[in-house]
Amino acid sequence: KAGVTQTPRYLIKTRGQQVTLSCSPISGHRSVSWYQQTPGQGLQFLFEYFSETQRNKGNFPGRFSGRQFSNSRSEMNVSTLELGDSALYLCASSLGTDSGNTIYFGEGSWLTVV
């Protein structure tokens, strides 16, 4: 079956702009999580959506937001981009029905803010 698909794979944005990243989870998976990965901070949890509701949230400012659609696809948005938002943004999907469900990551979206 198809894995987790993230688009776009690479993008460059200017400070102050906003960006939307998209994630299609594995068919049948209802949980989608988003993570930010940077060399300095490593992988950090942004938020998790399950059945169109945000179920968990990390410690990121309100400029970072997300949503999930009825088909489980998810988008995350970052507004008023800062240089420090340059990172690999990873989406992960799982069944979401039990803690410890296997989590499958996509290949990520590389965001560069200039």
Added chain:
Amino acid sequence: SQKIEQNSEALNIQEGKTATLTCNYTNYSPAYLQWYRQDPGRGPVFLLLIRENEKEKRKERLKVTFDTTLKQSLFHITASQPADSATYLCALGLNPTGGGNKLTFGTGTQLKVEL
């Protein structure tokens, strides 16, 4: 403060030997712990999960132990191969009150297996 520490230095071992990677944590009470492999430019790939009431898990050449008293997990790759070269991440699974998944990752250990 809360911390997850993995071997900060890269680990170089010879092919055929056993690689042992360490994950130590403080001020967390994880319900489970996972190990992932990440290759450059790629997303992490799930390897093993071990729950708080389990001491050891195995999968083919991989073995993970979990000591909640020492707050430590060890990850072993036996009969290592150059193809095992990658960054290995440990992740603590915390059970948020609302349920669901919320992983807290260590910084990773870069493993290089040499011929």
